[in-house]
Every structure is written in structure tokens, then in C-alpha cells.
Amino acid sequence: MTNQTLLRLLGIEKPIIQAPMAGVSTPALAAAVSNAGGLGSLGVGAMNAEGARKVIKATRALTPKPFNINVFCHSPATSDEARERQWLNWLAPHFEKYGATPPASLSEIYTSFVADPAMVEVFLEEKPAIVSFHFGLPPSEVIAELKKAGIKLLAAVTNPREAAQVAAAGVDAIVAQGIEAGGHRGVFDPDAFDDRLGTFALTRLLVKAFQLPVIASGGIMDGAGIAAVLALGAQAAQLGTAFVACPETSIDEGYRRAILSESARHTTFTAAISGRVARGMVNRFTELGSDAQSPKPPVYPTAYDAGKALHAAAKAKGEFGYGAQWAGQAAALARSLPAAELFAQLENELKDSVRELQQYGS
Template identity: 45%
Template structure:
């Protein structure tokens, strides 16, 4: 089954939900163009979620996706937080920031009954998850209004687990993908493989549609993924330069520079492994550090460094999320890009 049939869309393209660099405007543009626009909701309060959904649904009558995280919030660890702040202390001093005034806040929350209450008023046609799935009763609420459920898998084992839980389709996230790894059964990086190695293995292992994600930047990539059995493709990085995205100036500049050729998995910005363009703090501390608190607790200490540096035009402390293939990034409307990705002539 193609994702067009499953999700009621015209084109086999899903815009990846990208926390921190987009709101409803990008999702609206993609949905109206015939793809599946996605709204990232992991950092939205119930009030903000409602406002975004009101704006989204007032501007499109097409199917859309809302995306949530399903991580288990860790217990705060005072020693881990202290070690992390000590590692960052030279940067606090350099930028004139008093680390004692930095509050500890997680920033990202898992899907909850409160969020489901808001969704129930809108009945989104597609709800997707990262880091596994929520409790069965929350999934039952989504199914109750006819919503389709998608979730990310980074290994065949994760795909089989998701299929057993009754999801409607699986997003196969290859190692090339930008942003956070969606793994949940194992966080062993050595078990993570590239998209075009993962797709055929996953397609052979499960009976439900598999959606390819990671390293796909143009229509050739979409076609290649579907030739290997994928039902469609989810694409994020290519949309980062679109005017409808909220990508910050330092991030846009990095994407257009030669620096974008070098990305790495890093846990420095949130505590979870995520792929981004290598910048100063990743080079100096190493992209993966044992001093970082558990996801998502690392984000609070580094946030003031990011804010101060960005105000001065620097991305030295910013999560410059990007996949390994930025060749598809274009400063064109998301509608034009969506149709190009699907191989549809304008």
C-alpha cells in the first residue's frame, strides 16, 4: 500500500516534523501541495498546541500529521548536572553568563492525556511518534476518531515491535537522518544502519507500509527508496531553507556553507543522540560526551550559551540539525519543493 492510499494524500512525500525550526506554516504549505505536512508538538504546551492546531486547520482542509515524543522522563541527577555545567564553565565565562542563574528545565515532554484532550477537539488524521509509542489507552483514543498512527524505527527489531503494537505504518530512520535518533529498544549506535540498507530489511520483515527517512534530498532519492519497497519518503533537511520554515539565520548560513558537508551524531544539545552540522562546541568537547545529562535534561544548561552566541551572529553553541545530504536544501516555497520531491512538474 502506498502512503497516498493510507493517509489520503496525493504525493508520496511526508515533511518531517522538526522541533525548533518550524510551526504550522510549513505543515500547511506541504499539505496544501499534496504531501503530508507535519507539526512538531514535543515542546508545545497545551495552550500552544491548541493555537497551532487552530491556525493549521484554518488554513488547510487536507490531511496533516502531529508528532510527539514518547521518551520516559529521567529523574533529575544533581551530580550529572553539576559535571555538565563544569564542562561548560569556560564558555559561560567567555560569554559573561552566570551559570548560577541558569534554570534546569527539560523542555521536551512526552505525549500525555492532556495533549490527547487537545487533539480530541481537532481529530488530526495522522499522529506520529518518536522514541516508541505512548500508553495503549492513549493510542486507543487516537484510533477512536479514526486517526492513523505512525512511529519511527531505526532497526528491524524496532519495526517488528511497532507492528506488534498495531501501528499503521513505520518510518524507517536511517543513520543519515538529521535531528534526533528515534531509537527506543537499544541506543547502541553501532546497530544503526543507513537508509538504503535499512529499507529492504524492514520491508521484508513487516507487513505494514514502510516510509523511508534519512539522506533523501530530491526526487531521485524518493524514487530509489520506493524502488526498494518503501511506500513513500519522509524528508526534513531539504525543507530547512524554505521561507515557511523558522530556521534561524545562523542555521540557514551553516546549511548554505561548506560546513554542512560534515555532520555528526551529538548528545551535547539535549542529551539524546542527534545529527547536526559540526560546530565549535562539538569540535572542542567531542560530539558525544559522557558528561552530558540524560535526554532531555542537557538542554537547559546550554540554552543561554546558544542564545547569547546567536544574538552575536554565531552558531557555535546551536544545534544545527541537518542530515548527511543537504544538496536538496533550496530557498523555494515548501509547495514547490514538495512537488519537486515527488517528481511532479510545476
């Protein structure tokens, strides 16, 4: 199976996909990547249905090309007032440092796609070319409706067991998220054992086991990385952290400074910010979460309600270290270039890497 299979399926020219990056990606970024021949993406998991409609329309105004819309398929949160109160009490001294108090209570700030018929309706009306799923899959009837509307479907997985579920569900392609990836780990069940497979190992396992096209994701920052995963049988590479420093993203100045500094060399997993394991640069919040005295944070995305409030309080005083500064393991390779320029460099690096491999084999 050649990479042309996936490219034809998605209606794109180049095997380069920009990761959705909810809260970071913008219509301008997605459109720039799609206009360059790749696949731009927008994460709408943190939006309501009308917010998603708005960014779909805004992106369409900037590109006639296909782009991807990503949603979260986590299990809806169950409130645990005792656990939430304990967490807020734990955070209170940190709020106090910045002249603020914790929220009186916490709420589930995002609606999961599995429980959001309004979002499904927007997709059926707007018909984005591609919809992708993170944290699992929506109900089978939703998948059937989206496919009937002509929408191509992708789903992120972290192991072959999840990939088998995706294949059985009728999804069109698999996104193999390696342990190196920045942002939230896409495990279907956050309480299950995580094999923590790397991008190379996971990509090769899925290519050998499934007929569906595989998109490799995690730790890929340049053309050499893209060439490597294509050589392993992936039909495209998905890059997120590589695009974070582009001026088209919506990151704040603290995040931008961090990813272009020594901080980018140090990433870690934390559940303290959102309630679900995610990889980001080491900062004040990740250190807070690693404290041995720390209680267990509330479930995702309820914990994010507290995390965002603390970040806002600290940021108002000039401290950006409590933000969700998600980044993959190779974040130190990030480049601050307009997305179109970065895409062109990735293409040239990919061609150079393929040429070197061909020369090596001759």
C-alpha cells in the same frame, strides 16, 4: 502492496512527506506541503498541550488537507544533580566568553507524551488526521484512544526489533529512520546497541518482514532519492533536511547560512546539545561535545536546558555556532526555495527518475 495503500490511508495524493522537525517546522510549511498533495508535519514534542492546540488550529486555517502531528515518547528524565552540576561547570567558561553565566540549575524542559495526559486530551478533542511517535511508543491505552478517535498513527523505528513493537501495537505505518537522517536518532532505548542501519538497508528489511506500509526517511533530498526508496518497496519518502532552508521554516539566520554553505558537507552525531544522540552540522557545540575531557551530559531533555541557554548567550553576541543545527548527511543538496516550489521540483525530479529507470529496463 502498492504505494496507493498508504496514500489512501493518510488521505494524500503524493508519496512525499515533510518530516516534523520540532522547533523548525511551522503551520505555513506544513500547510504548503499538504496543499501540494503531500503530507505536511508539525513537531509538537517541545510544546505544551495548549501550544499544540494553537498550531493545529493555525495549520487548519491554512489547509483543508490532512497533516501530521509528531510527539516524543522518550522516558521521562530523572534528575541527577551531581551530573548536571558537573556539566554546568564544564560549560561555564563558554558562557563566560559571551558575558553570561550558566543556569543555576537544569530542568526537564519538555514533557514526554508518555506522561502528558493533557496532550492526549488535545488530540482527542482536535482530532488531527495523523499523529506520529518518535523515540518509542505511548502506552497501549493511549494508542487505543487515538485510534478510536479516527486518528491514523505512524511511528519511527531504527531497526526491525523496534518495528516489531510498532506492528504489535497496532500503529498504521512504520517510518524507517536510517542513520543518514538529521536530528535526533529515534532509537527506543538510547542505552541499547544501535545497529546504525542505513535508509536503504532498513527500508528493505522492513518491507520484507512486515505487512505495514513503510515510509523511508534519512538522507533523501531530491526526486532521485524518493524514486530509489520507492523502488525498494517504501510507499512514501519522508524528507526533513530538504525542507529546512525553505523560507517557511523558523530557523535563525545562522542556521540558514550554515546549511547553504560548505558547513552542510560536514555532519556528525552529538549528545552534547540535548542529552540524546542527534545528527547536525559540525559547529562549536558539536566540537565541544567531542572533547575527550568532556563529562557526560545530563539526560535528554534536561541537557537541552543548558544547550539552549548557551546558544542564546552566544547568539546575542553574534555567534550562532552553539545552535542545534540539525541536518542529514546529504544536507549540501538543500535548496532555499518556497515549500510549494520545492515540492513541485521534487515531483518533477521523481517523474524524471522513474522515467529513466523505465527506459533503462526497456
